[in-house]
Amino acid sequence: MPTAAPEHAPGRAEADGIAARARALTKAYGSGETTVLALDAVDVDIARGRFTAVMGPSGSGKSTLMHCLAGLDTVSAGQVWLGDTEITGLKERDLTRLRRDRIGFMFQSFNLIPTLNAAENITLPMDIAGQKPDQKWLDEVIDTLGLRDRLNHRPAQLSGGQQQRVACARALASRPELIFADEPTGNLDSRAGLEVLGFLRQAVDNLGQTVVMVTHDPGAAAHSDLVLFLADGRIVDEMERPTAEAVLERMKRFDTLRAPFADGKGSPGDVRPDGGYHPDGGPRPDASPEKSPEGSPDKD
Numbered sequence: 001m002p003t004a005a006p007e008h009a010p011g012r013a014e015a016d017g018i019a020a021r022a023r024a025l026t027k028a029y030g031s032g033e034t035t036v037l038a039l040d041a042v043d044v045d046i047a048r049g050r051f052t053a054v055m056g057p058s059g060s061g062k063s064t065l066m067h068c069l070a071g072l073d074t075v076s077a078g079q080v081w082l083g084d085t086e087i088t089g090l091k092e093r094d095l096t097r098l099r100r101d102r103i104g105f106m107f108q109s110f111n112l113i114p115t116l117n118a119a120e121n122i123t124l125p126m127d128i129a130g131q132k133p134d135q136k137w138l139d140e141v142i143d144t145l146g147l148r149d150r151l152n153h154r155p156a157q158l159s160g161g162q163q164q165r166v167a168c169a170r171a172l173a174s175r176p177e178l179i180f181a182d183e184p185t186g187n188l189d190s191r192a193g194l195e196v197l198g199f200l201r202q203a204v205d206n207l208g209q210t211v212v213m214v215t216h217d218p219g220a221a222a223h224s225d226l227v228l229f230l231a232d233g234r235i236v237d238e239m240e241r242p243t244a245e246a247v248l249e250r251m252k253r254f255d256t257l258r259a260p261f262a263d264g265k266g267s268p269g270d271v272r273p274d275g276g277y278h279p280d281g282g283p284r285p286d287a288s289p290e291k292s293p294e295g296s297p298d299k300d
C-alpha cells in the first residue's frame with residue numbers, strides 16, 4: 001500500500017457531536033485463570049462526520065472494540081452508546097434492528113451474494129428490512145463510488161476493488177449513522193486498496209458519513225482524520241491528521257516495547273515493499289470471521 005495519503009479537509013460535520021461513545025468498556029473472555037481481558041475500561045468518543053482509524057498490535061483488542069461498539073458482542077462491564085441510544089443492555093432483537101437500521105459494515109472479505117448483481121447486493125439489507133432506499137441518496141452513493149456502469153454485473157464479473165466498492169455502497173445505502181470497516185483493504189492489491197480508502201474518505205468529506213476503520217496498515221490509517229492506538233485492551237495514544245510515516249513510527253514503538261529482536265532475523269515491524277505493514281513481520285492470515293451481509297452478522 002503506498003504510504004502517501006492525499007491532503008484532505010476534515011469531515012464536513014466535524015463538530016457535529018458524537019456518533020458512538022463508550023465508558024469504562026470492559027470485555028473479558030473466559031474465566032478464572034484463563035481470563036483474557038480484551039478491553040480494559042476503555043473510554044472513547046467517536047466523532048460524527050469524521051474518519052477514525054483503530055490500530056494496535058495483534059491481540060490488542062481492535063476487533064473486540066469494534067464489535068462492542070457495533071453491538072456485535074456483549075460487554076463484560078461498562079456502557080456503549082450509539083448516538084443517544086445506550087446499546088449495552090439491549091435485547092438481541094433490538095440490537096439486530098439497531099445494527100440493521102443505523103450501522104453499516106464492511107469486512108475484509110466482501111461478503112457479496114454471488115447470485116445477485118451489484119445493484120441487488122447494494123440494496124439487499126434494505127430489501128430484507130422492507131425499507132425503500134432513498135433513490136437520490138443511492139444515486140449519489142453509486143456515482144461517488146463509480147459503480148453506475150457495473151450495476152448489472154454479478155460479483156464474479158467484478159474485480160476485487162469493484163467488489164469492495166459494492167460492499168462500501170451497501171454499507172452506505174441506508175445512510176447509516178456509523179460505518180464500521182474491519183480491514184477493508186486487507187484483500188485488495190495496493191491500487192484497489194487506495195481506491196477504496198479514497199471512497200471512504202469521500203463518504204466522510206462529501207457525504208457527511210462517519211467511518212471507523214480497523215487496520216494494520218499505516219498507509220490506510222493515513223487516510224483517516226484520527227488514529228486511536230490500542231495496546232493490551234487500552235487506548236494508549238491517538239494521532240490527529242496522521243501520516244503513514246508517523247503511524248509507522250508509533251507502531252514500531254509497540255514492537256520495541258514487546259520484544260527485543262537481537263537475533264537479527266527481522267523485526268516484528270517489517271514494512272513490506274509496497275509500504276504495507278504487518279506487526280508480525282509477515283502476511284497476516286485472514287482470520288476475519290464470515291459475517292452476513294445484512295449488517296447484522298452472527299457472532300460466532
Ligand SMILES: Nc1ncnc2c1ncn2[C@@H]1O[C@H](COP(=O)(O)OP(=O)(O)OP(=O)(O)O)[C@@H](O)[C@H]1O
Pocket residue numbers: 029030036037038056057058059060061062063064065
Ligand atoms: N472469542 C474469544 N475468546 C477468547 N479470547 C478472545 C476471543 N476473541 C478475542 N480474544 C482475545 O482477546 C484479545 C483481543 O483480541 P482482538 O481480536 O480484539 O485483537 P485485535 O487487536 O483485533 O487482533 P488482530 O490484530 O490480531 O486481529 C486477544 O488476546 C484475543 O486472543
